[in-house]
Amino acid sequence: MIRIYNTLSGQKEEFRPISDDAVRMYACGVTVYDHSHIGHARGAVVFDVVVSYLRHRGYKVKYARNFTDVDDKIIKRAAETDMTWQAVAEKYTQEYIKDMDALGVGRPDVEPKATEHIPEIIDLVKRIVGNGYGYESGGDVFFSVRKFKGYGKLSGKSLDDMVAGSRVDVDGRKEDPMDFVLWKSSKPGEPAWDSPWGPGRPGWHIECSAMSFKHLGETFDIHGGGMDLQFPHHENEIAQAEAATGKPFVKYWMHNGFVNVNREKMSKSLGNFFTIKEILAKYEPEAIRLFLLSTHYRNPIDFSDQSLKDARAALGRYYSMVEALTEALGDYKGGAYDADKLTGVARKLHKATAAFRSKFYEAMDDDFNTAGALGAVYELVREVNRVTVDKVLSDGDQVLKDVLSASRDALSEASGILNLFQKTPADWFNRQAAGADASGMPSDDEIKALIEERKQARAGKNWKRADEIRDILDAKGIELLDGAEGTKWRLK
């Protein structure tokens, strides 16, 4: 049984989709006016895992994530550069897709764009106005929050408190300071579409309601986004949708926590953000993913170089386990075994694998607790190491090999869900950090020649020369690994 923390109720609830086997889910994507930062990556990765896990648990999921491609910030950005607003939107849409692909975030089933849903948006505004929840004033159409009695139910705010907070701008055209724009009239040169209220463009919140209606229906299962979208964005989406349909909009609301820097929110306005590309230039995509998934999605996570380095080291530990496991099993495919007849290490490993499966699924079922799930992964990693390290498995160890391959299967199932640990150990350890300067690197042949020379030196007990060669390569960032079957090398 999967339990989800629902922002709407403020507690974890048993997950019961509206229809038995199909889940419809929407996550707010980005407004495409700039490169995306690691905070955007967190939301995308988190909901990617949610979708992946739901699918693994047998649900058919239709997942939509939008692009808001018409907005004040895009217009502003276009004015600052010599690009059209369409070119700005298109450029950053493509950049976002590149970033997500690099991070191993699966493509949603639908990636709707606001500009491709203008007729739907206009229809929705008409419905809202027709139902008495919206009004036109000076070419703009506003939503009347006082008329919608559920206003504030998501964010737990009351209209009177918000107004008392007095941080709302006073706009003479609004009937109430908290009313928000559904449709705004366009000034000359701004993007504009014909509408019953004259040429204009959508307000900020309306596109998500219109697009989710079109692709998922008027009531759907899960809607996700960052914590800061709770108010006003999602509150307004609910108001618009339910004012139009009179039906509940979304069953489960999920909000991911922020990425902080020095314990402060990372944001465009504070200027303390790191773009995904900047981080990808220094760290492997899987290190970033592991970092993002190693904290529960609702808690804040602090970004730092140390955290990324920790994640990278943890990945190395996993891949070392895979390497040893692969060597121990060789080509052996594994087969069924009788758990009741196991003894010694085989029995212990079998139990550890079973424990892993239950802990992993228990954690994921509990509001997608990836941090707990990863803890379970590493417990099994240790157990596997105990078996494979310094141990040559002979043909007589067939049962142990069967158990080992069952452990391998369990780990790879979990890895698939998280989309982590997907490389081969060779690829991981010979990684070249993206963007690293490859000049001055000796060729593979040169390295091999030096290793061979060192081997001769060592055979002749010429330790001085052997150490010299090791130092030469070390200075080039190449690390030598002396093992039983000879010397291997990798980039540090």
Add this chain to the structure above:
RNA sequence: GGCGACGUAGCCAAGUGGUAAGGCAGAGGUCUGCAAAACCUUUAUCCAGCGGUUCAAAUCCGCUCGUCGCCUCCA
């Protein structure tokens, strides 16, 4: 001012009523010509502080202190 979240080892981080997962770093060991890498072992008498409820609390309740977020564009 209103609403809310959080405070667990040197660092990161699970656990939310039954006696502290996991990762990084550190220490010891195995291996090695010596190293490195890897692996194993180990590292919180205790979960911000003070009270309370309970047979039993890091986990529930109250208060205090501290940090952060939302209330305005923001993932």
